Amino acid sequence: MSNSLADIDTLRSFHFDRLLNEDPITHALTLLGSFPAPEGAQGRSPAIVRIEKTALLLERAGELLSQSLRDARLIESTDIYTWLFGWLESSVDAPDVKINVIHPATDVHIRKYSAQQVVIVRETPALYARIVRPYIDAFPAARTQWVENILSGTSEADKVLHRDSSPTHGHVLLPDMKWDLKTISSLYLVAIASARDVRSLRDLHGGHLGMLRSIRREAARVVRERWGLGKGALRMFVHYQPSYYHFHVHIVNVNYNGLPGMSVGQAHLLDDVIALLELGPEDGPSVFEQATLTYTLGEQHGLYAPMKAAQDELDD
Structure with a gap:
């Protein structure tokens, strides 16, 4: 089904059900609806579609008004200030929107992408053992099969920017699906660890320092060589709780602001993670196994x- 979704007629077959979320910062809407069921099945199956306006291309800045502007209409004008709506000519090099599709979408996906209120919680090691670890263990392997496909090279092999096959600190580095692959100011990569036994921040210990340092070093090298971004140009962080339970590191342009996933209460800087692990023993319980972690939950x-x-069990 993933290949057929590249066809404009298939995209137009989407039946809208309801709006899941809107993001005025990224100019995006997340829709719930359905597509025809995969071949061999009857009816329709749920789908989540996120439509986001793309950034203006820097290399076309000089021609936006002189060549690309198709029409303009006055909103208001006062003294030296004027506001207008504008419409640009269509261009193969400058698409208007980026479309992300999840199909078939599960109830878990629908909950994840729905607008929701959040609460701050504190997770002690005891609460992790009693509530969180069983929750993680209950996820079927199929939920991260797409990660396995990337690690094995059976999918997205052409997108991999760096592959480290080391048995101790192996990982793959590739663009995150949220990036449009063009706008350097919103560069977004992800490094996925090869180790299957590291599912979250809680599983890290001193023995993983080699992997974490390798991710930090190789991500900086690749970005410098491919896009010319030098030292200090990247923000690397780990989510807790993560969106999927296979350890990965987010890597974004440090000037890319406004992402919800970079908020305090979810993002932990990779440099800080490494520094904290360096304070503990290489063997034995790490700081992340012993610490009380505070984070937000939708x-x-x-x-x-x-x-x-x-939370009522915890002392204030």
Whole structure:
């Protein structure tokens, strides 16, 4: 189905059900609807479609008004200030929107992409062992099969920017699906660890320092060689709770601001993660196994209800 979704007629077959979310910062709408079921199945199957306006191309800045502007209409004018709506000519090099599709979408996907209120929770090692770890363990392997496909090279092999096959610190580096692959100011990559036993921040210990340092070093090298971004140009961070339970590191242009996933209460800088692990022993419990972690949970998250209820057990 993924290949057929590249066809304009298939995209137009989307039936809109309801709006899941809107993001005025990124100018994006997330829609819930359906596409015809995959070949061999009857009816339609749920789909999530996120439509986001793309950034203006810097290399076309000088011609936006003189050549690209197709029409303009006055909004208001006062003294030296004028506001207008404008329409640009269509261009193969400058698409108007980026479209992300999840199909078939599960109830978990729908909850994840729905607008929701959040709450701050504290997770002690005891609460992790009693509530969070069983929650992670309950996920079927199929939920991260797409990660396995990337690691094995059976999918997205042409997108991989760096592959480290080391048994101790192996990982792959590739563009994140949220990046449009053009706008350097919003550069967004992801490094996925080869180790299957590291599912979240809680699983890290001193023995993983080699992997983490390798990700930091190779990401900086690739970005410098491909896009000319020098030292200090990247923000590398780890989410807790993550969106999927296979360890990965987010790598974005440091000037790319406004991403919800970079908020305090979810993002942990890779440099800080490395520094904290360096304080502990290479063998034995790490700081992340022993610490109380504070983070936000949306009301649609599977941990929301049990973790919120468990907060009454904690001392203020």
